[in-house]
Amino acid sequence: MNTWSITGYGGITKFFGDIKEYDFKLGQNEKLTGGWGLSVNKQLSPIFGIQLTGFNGQLQGSKQGHYSSLSGNTYDVFFNSPSFVQVTLDGTMNLNRLLFGYKKLRRWKVDAHLGGGIIYYHTDLTATNTNPESPFFGTEWKVSTNTDGSSKTSGEWERNGSTYTREWVVPAGLAVHYELTPRFDLGLDFTYNYVNTEKMDATVGGLSDYQSQQGIWTFAKGESKNDGWGMASIALTYKLGKNAVRAKKGVYDAGSGRYHLRWANPQSLIPVPYNPTMDDADSIAKANMPKPVDPRLYTDSDGDGVADLFDKEANTPAGSVVSGGGVAMDLDKIIRDAIKNNLPKDECEALFSNIEFDTDKAIIRNPSKETLSKVVELLNMRTNCRIVLVGHTDARASDSYNVALSRRRVDAAKRFLVRAGLTDPSRIIAEYYGEYRPIAENTTVEGLQSNRRVEIKILPNNTIRSSYPAGFRR
Structure with a gap:
């Protein structure tokens, strides 16, 4: 059976952290961001598989009236992460095969996936003081994670002279695929990525002072949860292997070609032994009985x-x-x-x-x-x-x-x-x-x-x- 495949992803990205106005709406100055990805998949059984996945994309976020407990000021904040790269190794589980067996939803595949990996990112942030009582009212500050200071918190990756912050990431998601042809599957995928830092938006929840940048480049832990990002994407899978075929109305024929383990149960390719009933045996005996002797x-x-x-x-x-x-x-x-x-x-x-x-x-x-x-x-x-x-x-x-x-x-x-x-x-x-x-x-x-x-x-x-x-x- 064929077991390898390649999946391409393209979709919309969304940041989840301190600097966001809404979870699923765009804030002030935000634009719709997106990303793309590619995974190499190995199916270990009809239910379980692994995939090596890479993503590249953009993230933005904004928040009005963000309060800093360090300075007592409020800020209108906007951040942009123009390019991030993430590589993870995920395990997949086919839920509908596990729950409903192989005879229902034959053309559908519902995968839950969970893994771990590394994300490289840099963030540019603009903060404007909105406190009328502050002598710095209306003043704008800029903060960027691609500095020498940022590497002290998370590590660095030099690429074309820029410094990328490196962090661990845990992706978890759900994908629904439909088998179009023996070679192609089309699906939808949503993945939420838990990043091991709350500074992906260059902000420490409640402790960031954008004027002095106090708390941002220290090991301080704020009052907010770690950051994360999600991506809703369309996924197109190309199934590798030779002589690719797919089952017709749930019927498998081992002689017609090679089925993909993403969709076929190997036991279905084993011919069921013929166990004749008494009526069958009687019919066979009658059919093979010699003609009566005169x-x-x-x-x-x-x-x-x-x-x-x-x-x-x-x-x-x-x-x-x-x-x-x-x-x-x-x-x-x-x-x-x-x-x-x-x-x-x-x-x-x-x-x-x-x-x-x-x-x-x-x-x-x-x-x-x-x-x-x-x-x-x-x-x-x-x-x-x-x-x-x-x-x-x-x-x-x-x-x-x-x-x-x-x-x-x-x-x-x-x-x-x-x-x-x-x-x-x-x-x-x-x-x-x-x-x-x-x-x-x-x-x-x-x-x-x-x-x-x-x-x-x-x-x-x-x-x-x-x-x-x-x-x-x-």
């Missing part, structure tokens, strides 16, 4: 081992030997035709069939033995075919137990094929999936029976071993 892909209404989505004959009788499209096949006829027609041995029919088991059993039933015997006869004739045995269970046990049970069922079928005369047992491929591939619901007796099965697939040697992912095989 239920026909994992259902097998007739229990022939072919999903309904691909089954061309959806109502084959239980125990039927089917083709890859789920069409019932006459295994006896296929074998007879193969033997009769002496088909080449490198051709295989894709046969699918299921043999079922009793609950928690791995014993081949008699109807299944007949089916397996026909498979042996076909394989011995088609020497270039292989058989895939895939074991399954219902869901009424643990996963690990069901996987082991499906393996025992496959092993039982394999043993039967070998004992039934299969000439090449290496052509048998065994796979087992436990309860993970049901073809029916596990909530009915019929569904449980359909899931307790070993699928028989007869495929050519050059085909993939199984239609299931190989990585899933136990």
